[in-house]
Amino acid sequence: MGVAAPPPSSSPPSSSSLLLVLLVLSALGPFSTALEVPLDLPQPPTITLQSPKDYIVDPRESIVINCEAKGKPHPRFSWTRNGTHFDIDQEPKVRMKHNSGTLVVDISGEKAENYEGVFQCTARNEHGTAVSHNIVIRQSRSPLWSKERIDPIVVQEGVSLVLQCRPPAGLPPPVIFWMDNNFQRLPQNSRVSQALNGDLYFSNVRKEDTRSDYICYARFPHTQTIQQKQPITVKVLSQAPADDRKPTFLIPSGPSSTQLVLRGQVLELECIAEGLPTPQVSWTKVDGDLPANRTSFLHHHKMLRIINVSESDAGKYRCTAKNQLGSAHHNIQVTVRGG
Structure with missing residues (x-):
């Protein structure tokens, strides 16, 4: 009669295995303690x-x-x-x-x-x-536009012209747009454009700019009211038109200016030039590159916009206006501060 073999006994853990277990428990110790921290701590x-x-x-x-x-x-x-x-x-x-x-x-x-x-x-x-x-x-406030008498504007063909809007100060500031008597927006292009201040700028006027219904409208956002300025009449004389001339800047004035912007906000720089033929505007950053993924050009390149501004956007920016007779430059020193 055969004798049954005894069941195999588990061999005792080696010293190296014990050391590994101790190391794992030691490593988990802080985490296991963290899990036991009450959630209602002061x-x-x-x-x-x-x-x-x-x-x-x-x-x-x-x-x-x-x-x-x-x-x-x-x-x-x-x-x-x-x-x-x-x-x-x-x-x-x-x-x-x-x-x-x-x-x-x-x-x-x-x-x-x-x-x-x-x-x-x-x-x-x-x-x-x-x-x-x-x-x-x-x-929010939408004050009334003061009544005023606006005399007709008579200009020689080819000269520059600025039609002022100057709406009443509201809270927040109104949205400005120019329309005619039929509530049609007045066309804007590289020669004619509205500035950030709401005024309408002509790099040079042409005969077809003659009309009696240049009307500036102000829309006050919170009260949803719209007010209008008295219509402006412009008459362009075609006799003895102005001579061709190289560009000069209508805004900003002078050779340089400064601008402050808060970090994370939108930077808007504007340059509008006069001249004949109509100048074309371009932009560069003097001490670096424009951030390609955050930069756009508006109003026929007369405005440079950079979104989500950071400290790296500080520095000197240059706008250049150019036509066949020459060019003009304006430097804008931009400072960025914490928002």
Whole structure:
């Protein structure tokens, strides 16, 4: 009768295997400890949402001033207006959202301008304090255009011309466009274009520019109102037209200028030249290259636009206006500051 063999016994782990296990456990030690940290640790407040620094409100709608914050325990909120405590309990038209610092102002039967000012939100708990930036509340305004008598403009063919718009100052600034009596936009090209200031620039005038309905319109975004300037009449005389001439700049003036832009914002540089024949404008960066993926040219190359500006965009930019008789240059020194 055969004798059954005993079951194989597991061999004891080698010293090298034990060392490997110890090393793995040692490496995992900090992570396993981290997993056991309670999720309700005390946290000081942090602002997570706030209204923009320059906040222009629609006078027809309730004003909502955002202030949200996180923290453990959940923060308590308070506000100041123009540097002093803003007592919400004493303001029947103002309420604060539940578990939030956001203010809602019901301006029905009120004037929005009564709530203009510099507001600041504070979030507190026993572990700290967080403060929003200053929020400047201003009511949107669309003031009326002052009545004026505009005499007809008589010019010689070939000279330069600027038709001024100069709308009333609104909050925010109005959108400007030029149209005729039939509400058709006036054509713009390399010779005729609207500048950032709203004025209409002619590098040189032609006979076909004669008309009696150059009308500047201002659209105020928040109130959705449109106002118009008195029509301007231009008469171009074709006798003894102006001589051909090399370019000079209508804007900017002088050989150089400066411009400041905030980091992350949009940089817009503008050069409009006069001359006959019509000058063509080009752009370069004197001390570097233009960022190809963030640069565009508008208004027949009279405007250079760079989006999402960074410190690398600081430096000297040059616009050049050229025709068959010569060229002109203007340098713009751009400074970039933190947003």
